[in-house]
Amino acid sequence: MANITAAMVKDLREKTGAGMMDCKGALNETGGDIEAAVDWLRKKGLSKAAKKSGRVAAEGLVGVAVHGEKGVAVEVNSETDFVARNEEFQALVKTIALVAVEKGETDVEALKNQHYPGGAGTVADAISNAIATIGENMTLRRVSALSVSQGVIGQYVHNSIGDGLGKIGVIVALESTGDKEQLTELGRKISMHVAAAGPLALDAAGIDPAVLEREKNVLREKNAGKPDHVLEKIVESGLKTYFKEVTLLEQPYIHDNGKTVSQAVAEAAKTVGAPVALKGFVRYALGEGIEKQESDFAAEVAAAVSGEA
Template identity: 70%
Template sequence: MANITAGMVKELREKTGAGMMDCKNALNEVEGDIEAAIDWLRKKGLAKAAKKAGRVAAEGLIGLAVSGTSGVVVEVNSETDFVARNDQFQALVRDIAKVALGAADDVEAVKAASYPAGGTVAEAVNNAVATIGEHMNLRRSKRLEVSAGVIGTYVHGSVGEGLGKIGVLVALESTGKTDELAALGRQIAMHVAAASPQALDAAGIDADVIARERAVLADKAKASGKPDNVVEKIVESGLKTYFKEVTLLEQPFVHDASKTVAQAVKESEGKVGAPIKLVAFARFALGEGVEKAESDFAAEVAAAAGV
């Protein structure tokens, strides 16, 4: 039998909202596998879908840059939040975003690209580490572009132009009025920041994720004694609901929940004066999926004071 620790129970409880004993039982049933325990709880009707984003633990800044019909979002991490307020660090993130606009859509390519002050981006980060005195890392980068249209942007928790805690890009393809497109792009980018969709549409959801969701829905329906033909209908209905929750085009628009994002885009074509296609989005939340050890701050202060 797997050794189930209090930390494992706590993690599962945070991810599912299930009771402590239910989490412990689930972990015992699946030999300590967190993801399998999430599914076990869901099959028993004791938990909602697993949260996809990890707790925000890393510090630093998200940076955005746009030029013409291209836009980029980058994440540069640091050890403490104090660094995010440092002018030198903020300038570094802004410059990295500008460099990423002209680099290949790959973080390693951005690191190898030439930095404005000389050397490469990777070397500039290392130089900042030496100057500021904290470990830093260019963690990821994503560039979007359209042949005609706009790249809508939104920064949440802004600490300066193009810098903040959450950064969103939205690519709108259209030959219509740029100002109207830009306004729509910002609204959709704000929606993405708030609703955190996993993909543009159902086709963008990983097949393994859909298979897992299907299995959970089927097991729950079978457990309630439904016949096979009814189970399949329940599963298909459940998947439709799931897609409405996690795909951008099907989500209720946060600015008007009476319509979906897709409907809002379609209705905007009159103002824009041309067809609009929402082709892609990118959402970076600072520290997303990165864990760091929790610490007892009071104990650290006491230790430093020799208490």
């Protein structure tokens, strides 16, 4: 039997909102596999917040930069949140984002090899110099870009600590020949929506097939025992509801819950003066997908004192 720790139970409870004993039972049933335990709770109808299952923590900053019809998002990680308040680190992230948007880079290694403005060397050299100066490890983790032939790249940064820097960074691509000022405002509002709602994809076609199959399996197992023809209708209906929750175009627009994002974009043509097409988005939340080891500060101090004695 797997060793189920209090930390594992706590992690699962935060991910799902299920009760402590339910979480412990789920972990026992799944041999300590957190993701399998999330699914187990969902199948039992005990998960209250399945969409939180991807939430993790890490430190550093997300940076966004827009230049003309191009925009980028980058994530640079550090060991502690203190570094995010360091002006040198902030300047580093901002400059890396500017280099990325200027060069149109979407590959981390290629971006590291680009010339770093104002210094002798590359982006990788600038990161190494910052590590040496600040005294903490840093990593350029990821970079994504969007572009349009006509239109704008909207942007929004949540928990902003500087221009284009924060904990969540979003860019959206709006294709249109309409008024740039109106388009920019629309792009900002949709970017705010993306930051708040956290869609998985633009539409159903953009959802990872593995994620879709996993959702189907959850629906089938929750309704096991029903006739096949009934089960398939339940799965079909359940997927429609799922798409409304996780695809940007079908989500209720946070600025007007009476319409979907798709409807809001279509209606924007009246004020923009031309049809508008939402072509894509990038949403970076600091640390998502990174396992971060929790530390017990009191225990560390006690161990240090014990070691000195």
